[in-house]
Amino acid sequence: MTKPHNPLLSVEDLRTHFVTRAGLVRAVDGVTFTVGRGEVLGLVGESGCGKSVTSLSIIRLVPAPGVIVGGRIRLDGEDLLAKDAEAMREVRGARIAMIFQEPMTSLNPVFTIGDQIAAAVLAHAGGTRREAWTRAVEMLERVQMPSPRERAREYPHQLSGGLRQRAMIALALAPGPQLLIADEPTTALDVTIQAQILELLRRLQAERGMAVLLITHDLGVVAELCHRVAIIYAGRIVEMAPVDTIFREPLHPYTLGLLRCLPHPSRFGQPLSSIEGAPPDLRVTGRGCSFAPRCPSAIASCRVDEPALVERKPGHLVACPVVPV
């Protein structure tokens, strides 16, 4: 699955900051990870932790006033941060595709979904308009759109939420990207529709051997879909491990806290353990571990030394010197 020496995507010490009137916000502050070919990596955290800014940094679409101030992003060995705007446009769509929580972020309301997918095919693969249209209908079939031939002639507003999500996935995958970034792809959906879309993503990923970076706050979705997981807190990765390890032997106190505060079938009705306090203000540069103020295991040195992400067991990285292994 993962080839550590030749990953598809490698992100090294990424720093994306926002210059605001209220101060400098360090949204992403030294994030390092890789996504292997055919691997599904989950990037998990709560609101404002920097997971979406990380993904937007990879495709270089960080909204102003955000700026990538440091780090390296490589796709298949190529430095994405060194590319000019034109070359980056080639990468987006053709090699890295992105899907969002809200399908109307990607879909244009004034064109039929068939036209939009066909336009994407034409732009990236060329050919005739007729071929592109045929390919668009094929893509809609692949995402199990009911009556794809007829639906291709419909506008986004004529589709239900679940079908729009399918149309967006078809549009994203039409050029055959190597990497799919999925930012909360099922968060706005009802649970039965979510199950259908997760099933679809799992199947398409396996069929195409495509790498996926899944951005989510939902550990349930992670357990269903991911091979490996990175837990992110206050702009930094605090733990990274294969999916079974994260759930079976979490080491970082934040990961532990996140897992314990979810209702679980074996503990219904019993008090949930919760993480006291709230995530930190990213404008304030405290010294030490940013989780220390909320951490039940924190010791004096946690408030002074910034913990590094180190490999504590093969494939299991933790940014906490306190936890025993």
Add this chain to the structure above:
Amino acid sequence: MTAGPLVDVRGLEKRFTVGGAWLRGRQRVVRAVDGISFMIERGEVLGLVGESGCGKSTTGRLILRLIEPSAGSVHFEGHDLMALSASRLWATRQRMQIVFQDPFASLNPRMRVGQIIGEPLAIYARADAAERRRQVSELLDVVGLAATVAERYPHELSGGQRQRIGIAAALALRPSLIVADEPVSALDVSVQAQVLNLLMDLRARFGLTYLFISHDLHVVLHMSDRVAVMYLGEIVEIGPRAALHEQPRHPYTQVLLSAAPVADPTLRRQRIVPRGEVASPLAVPSGCRFHPRCPFAFERCRVERPTLRTIGARHEAACHLNDAG
């Protein structure tokens, strides 16, 4: 105080008329809530779960008579809410309160927290200004906030703090019933656990009765003594938590259980993924409303509408499959 259930709902219906205005097409009727009956015992938590548009929020508002039902009755503390005079209804409202999903939208941004929490006390002339201030700080303490928060405005607070304020305002008049409508759906998981624990503590401390409404089956199972599952305006199954979780007897409940992602890869089970999407309440299917999506539907389901039948201790389901024995 009379004996008997705190809330007794019989044949409750709410129909909305849509369209019919200029250029809006012909008038059509949405049956948002279509003849539901249930009881809530004193001190009990009844969970109400279902997907968007199933009528669960409408049910919560009907029970408080915040909207007028089209048919049916609601008895609260032995009184028929529909038969109460305006002044008696006004007095009764002190005993029934609601907590909303979105603490960002439900708190007046121009009022200080102290005014928001003290407002119900002022409206019902329960206390003079000095006594109100004392009660407000007591209520803030009850929901785990510092007394100084009374001087702040809602926008200065985090989502979790705002939800605590919504809860404090609901508690101000010492109600017996609280309708909690998606109270944690807008919160991050670590904060969600804090608020769920708070609701459990308050229930024990003040002997509260909750109607707990959520789309999240695990949260509902966690919080509730009994659970009612709604689909397209109807209750399809109702029963004690354990029975519903371990022996669900309606295919829709089984589907919900199987579709909800669990944050535990070892519990990754064989899914029952339902077909299609929730039908529009404008075009309710004949017979059993779930039959077009049901994996077990047979001929009778297409023609005959099943009714709730007792299948165990306090356990009822509306499904023809249960007739076979």
